Each structure stands twice: as C-alpha cells, then as structure tokens.
Amino acid sequence: MIKTKRLKESYIMSYLSMYSNDPKLNVWHLSILTAILGLGYRQGQRRRIKVSRSKIMELSHVNTLPTYHKYFKQLQDLGYLEYFPSYHPERRSEVKLRRNKPS
Template structure:
C-alpha cells in the first residue's frame, strides 16, 4: 500500500522527531511546537505560520497564561522559533520555524 503522507506531512514528522530527540525540551515545549506545526500544516506553510495566543493555547492544551508565556519564550531563547508579534487587531502574529536550531540536532 502506498504511503499517502505528502511532502509537508513528511517534513512535519521530521520536525517532530528532531524535537523529541532534544533533551532540552519538555512536554510543554513539545505541546506548543506541535500546535504551531499543526497550524502550519493547516495553512499550507512550513516555516512562517500565522498564530494567535488563544489558538496555540487551545491546541496545545496549555490553560494558563504564565505557563504559555514561560515556555513560548524559552522556545524563542533556544532558537526553535522566531516570533513576530502583530499589534494590529486585524492581523495575526507570525511564528517562523528556525532551521538553524533544527539542523543542530541532526
């Protein structure tokens, strides 16, 4: 039987396997990253993903703002994501997946 996972699906699985193998990440980091990847998959984009805090919290099952902010910031500090906030109510913020950090874990 032929595998029906497309190129985007394979790349997401590659990202996930790299994240899982990084001992610096805990379950909260993985949950947030998985939510971001899921949004990117739905949007058809692998690197620049339009996000909102409420959507990431919903998808990652992170229920408190302090937890969300702590681990989201750590992902930025670790170099996994670059966050570009939007202060305009009509535009979502953007998260960019950083290849540099991903390539260090290969």
C-alpha cells in the first residue's frame, strides 16, 4: 500500500515539475492544474480525472467564471489537458492530463 502511494506522489511531482518549468504558465494556470491533480489523487486516477467547474474553482481559489474559463481554455490550447464535457446531470465531466510537455 505504501509503495502504491509513493508511486502516485512521484507521478504528481513529475507533473508539478513539468508545469513549474514552463515559463508560459502563470499562477492561475498552476492553481487550476494543481486543483485537477489533487482531484485525481483523491480519486486514485492518473490521467482521466472526473471534474466539475465548481470543485476546480473551489480548490484553485479562482473566484470568477471569466478568469476560470480564460485560463482553463489556455491550458487546453497549450496542450496540457483535454476536456471531455458531460451534459448528463448524473455524470461529471472529465479532464485528461497530457504526460509529456506540449511543444
């Protein structure tokens, strides 16, 4: 069990290291990405993470929709994540994190 937890933590650290070394990312990007990684850790998911806008906003401390949408969209455009919306009321949307640094 401890080995599995270490694996997940090292996996998260590799993502955080990649994010923090990219000069194109600002504090808002990093906050949103960190919130998504935190959700993935709690769910036991590595790449495909169930999300909701309200939960990401809460965890990232982004308080306005325009700010959230702007930086979330930029993360998609930069290739850091793929977003799979769900319009079903009982299913959450998903975010897929990219493993490699986008070019």
